[in-house]
Amino acid sequence: MSEHQEVHSAARVAATLRAVLAGFRQGGELALPLLVGEQEGGEPEAVVLPYDLFVVLCQALERVEHLDLGDLAASRLADAPAPGQGLDTAALARLVAEAQPKDAGDLLQAGGASAHED
Incomplete structure (x- = not known):
């Protein structure tokens, strides 16, 4: 380009x-x-x-x-959440952590989630 x-x-x-x-x-x-x-x-x-x-x-x-x-x-x-349910910070952090497993702990913590949440 x-x-x-x-x-x-x-x-x-x-x-x-x-x-x-x-x-x-x-x-x-x-x-x-x-x-x-x-x-x-x-x-x-x-x-x-x-x-x-x-x-x-x-x-x-x-x-x-x-x-x-x-x-x-x-x-x-x-x-992904159902339409109208939105994507909260913790859910977004989990998606990003799945894509970057080596940084998962830091990403989840930053998003207010943990690796053990369902």
């Missing part, structure tokens, strides 16, 4: 989303991701990328890390 890629405001991206999607359809996995921030030209905070590129990246990550991202996503979804 180019160091000179522009950061677009969330408002601009929202207003032009249909055009962005059309560009992604046309460019496929070769379309450039869109950097999004609070303001035009500011710091990037998120990335919108073509689905085809997302699939390629996931497949590469699965090969390198020996992961099945589909199973991982399904597991995370099953562990």
Whole structure:
């Protein structure tokens, strides 16, 4: 990715989303991701990328890390709170700790949870 890629405001991206999607359809996995921030030209905070590129990246990550991202996503979804129930700090800390087991104790403690909670 180019160091000179522009950061677009969330408002601009929202207003032009249909055009962005059309560009992604046309460019496929070769379309450039869109950097999004609070303001035009500011710091990037998120990335919108073509689905085809997302699939390629996931497949590469699965090969390198020996992961099945589909199973991982399904597991995370099953562990997520019901709609409207929210995600409290302790639940978020447990999810992050599962992803980073070597730091689990510190992460759980910071989130107000423990490794022995159900």
